[in-house]
Amino acid sequence: MILEGRVWKYAQQVRATDLVPARYDFIKLTDWTECSTHVLEDLDPQFVVNVLRGDLIVGGQGFGAGHAHYFQQAFEGPRWLGVGGYLAESFDPIFMVSAMGAGMPCWSVPRILDFVSTGDRLRCDLTAGTILNLTAGTSAQYRALAPEVVEVLEAGGLDKLTVRKLGLDAGV
Amino acid sequence: MQMTMTQKILAAASGKEVVPGDVINVPVSGVSVHDSAPMGIFDTYPQARVWDPSKVVICYDHFSRANMGPYHARFRDFVHDQGIPPQNVFAPGRQGISHQVPGEEGFVLPGTVYAVFDTQGATLGALNCFAFTSLFTTPSVLALGTALVVVPEAVDVTLTGSLSPGVTSKDLTFHLQAKYGQKLIGRVLEFRGPGVTSLSVDQRLGVANASNNIGALTMIFPGDEVLAEWLAPRVRDSYSFVAPDPGAEYAANLTIDLGEVLPLVSGPDSIEKIFGLGDVIGLPVDAAYIGSCSAGRLDDLALAAKVLEGGTIDPSVRFVVTPISTEVMREASERGIINTLVAAGAIVTPPGCGACYIGNQSPLILADGERCIASSVSNDPGRMGSKSAEIYLSNPAVVAASALEGRIADPRPYLLKSSKVSQ
Numbered sequence: 001m002i003l004e005g006r007v008w009k010y011a012q013q014v015r016a017t018d019l020v021p022a023r024y025d026f027i028k029l030t031d032w033t034e035c036s037t038h039v040l041e042d043l044d045p046q047f048v049v050n051v052l053r054g055d056l057i058v059g060g061q062g063f064g065a066g067h068a069h070y071f072q073q074a075f076e077g078p079r080w081l082g083v084g085g086y087l088a089e090s091f092d093p094i095f096m097v098s099a100m101g102a103g104m105p106c107w108s109v110p111r112i113l114d115f116v117s118t119g120d121r122l123r124c125d126l127t128a129g130t131i132l133n134l135t136a137g138t139s140a141q142y143r144a145l146a147p148e149v150v151e152v153l154e155a156g157g158l159d160k161l162t163v164r165k166l167g168l169d170a171g172v
Numbered sequence: 173m174q175m176t177m178t179q180k181i182l183a184a185a186s187g188k189e190v191v192p193g194d195v196i197n198v199p200v201s202g203v204s205v206h207d208s209a210p211m212g213i214f215d216t217y218p219q220a221r222v223w224d225p226s227k228v229v230i231c232y233d234h235f236s237r238a239n240m241g242p243y244h245a246r247f248r249d250f251v252h253d254q255g256i257p258p259q260n261v262f263a264p265g266r267q268g269i270s271h272q273v274p275g276e277e278g279f280v281l282p283g284t285v286y287a288v289f290d291t292q293g294a295t296l297g298a299l300n301c302f303a304f305t306s307l308f309t310t311p312s313v314l315a316l317g318t319a320l321v322v323v324p325e326a327v328d329v330t331l332t333g334s335l336s337p338g339v340t341s342k343d344l345t346f347h348l349q350a351k352y353g354q355k356l357i358g359r360v361l362e363f364r365g366p367g368v369t370s371l372s373v374d375q376r377l378g379v380a381n382a383s384n385n386i387g388a389l390t391m392i393f394p395g396d397e398v399l400a401e402w403l404a405p406r407v408r409d410s411y412s413f414v415a416p417d418p419g420a421e422y423a424a425n426l427t428i429d430l431g432e433v434l435p436l437v438s439g440p441d442s443i444e445k446i447f448g449l450g451d452v453i454g455l456p457v458d459a460a461y462i463g464s465c466s467a468g469r470l471d472d473l474a475l476a477a478k479v480l481e482g483g484t485i486d487p488s489v490r491f492v493v494t495p496i497s498t499e500v501m502r503e504a505s506e507r508g509i510i511n512t513l514v515a516a517g518a519i520v521t522p523p524g525c526g527a528c529y530i531g532n533q534s535p536l537i538l539a540d541g542e543r544c545i546a547s548s549v550s551n552d553p554g555r556m557g558s559k560s561a562e563i564y565l566s567n568p569a570v571v572a573a574s575a576l577e578g579r580i581a582d583p584r585p586y587l588l589k590s591s592k593v594s595q
Contacts, residue, residue, distance in 0.1 A: 093322035
């Protein structure tokens, strides 16, 4: 599975409420197109203006941490905006499973902050565990994503994979 | 390999050795779902079936009151269509919170992996199991009987001593959050040490309940005689306790003397603002609430009753108490606790999530500019009504004392008085 896109690096813990501010959970915003206009609104107001489809958000440790009430906005908003995936030194495990379950790639890559800068173009092979920094001309090898996870992401999320596994869409 | 409790439980369930960072698809022993859960593929595909109806528990908690029929119809149909046994369904009359009832009713066994839709699903980790919130992945867990889990690092927490009078599990969780916050994020807290036995199972459930607030994936308490005794009349199958291997590796090791934990208060507007009780004492309150999955258990209600015994709440305070489950309601009634609460001026509601969240048609809704002290889970603006209302969170003894005085108050003088009377 390949992700290719430009880096938006935030060298800190990017919390769920940084991805989409908590005030949109309080109003129970589930219009994901509207939600996508609020991605990183407080942390980097220029993000939604300049982001391109497939771009990657890169953060430090505990990416996505916070009360799980905020998780759905935090992965649906960026997903609907066209963000290609999250790379971080480490992830909040509940956020990571929730986001990947919705089809949003999350890759835990220790020392990623030393390897990339904002604007770099990356080509990540999640199955092989390799990252090419096409801008810097460097490459690195990390731990590949588990086959169980690649299967979920390639299906477009857990619900879609489950439907396929159980043959629920047969004849539809 | 020397394993933590987390590793042992996940390895046993998945049939392979696991190390932190692994992502595994692990079979679960059961799933608990509450009445406001989105059912995803089950709504889209009526022919979808749960993997094992006997292992699914349905709890009415968010919409648990009798007048909420339209909310009940949806799950009544689901239960019928899926063939879920009636004894697994905790509908009004038997209702309770989705991460309390499966424990009370013996569906959750030590050493197992147990999934709960609710964000606070880790609560059941008090029963020496790996309990976690499966959140938005729940429909696939229901369909396949397996869950995607990131194997977390574990933190070893050794407890010594015992909690002082007027201090509860709620304060221990604030203490953990305030003192060790960043060390706990994304990890599992595994408890051990002589202090564990001093905590009742109610208190352990209250501690593990805070996993999500602290940012931990879950918590696991060890097995001991206190837990064995609690489980004995409940469990539906045989079980063995899980203990860590002697040389198991932990990401951090903490020791907490329970005797040093003081009453703490969190808020307003953020669970990350934590103060000593002395810093907020005297702030006037308009409303007081005891209940929720954080502190609506028998221990919590009994402690509140001890503070309230013989007293009358301030007439300007609306004081609501919601037991966590029907079992707790019944027990509190039999022991006279409900009488004491009502005599003092409390409004006692049917069991469930109660006033913790306005979305469930809370029995306690705050107006603009009001201030509430609550023993519940969250204090986000608007959580209990108006966004301009302030919510402070504390243990139930502090809530009860505050209801008596009409301002945030210290329960310890009342407890001292009460213990003198009973001597």
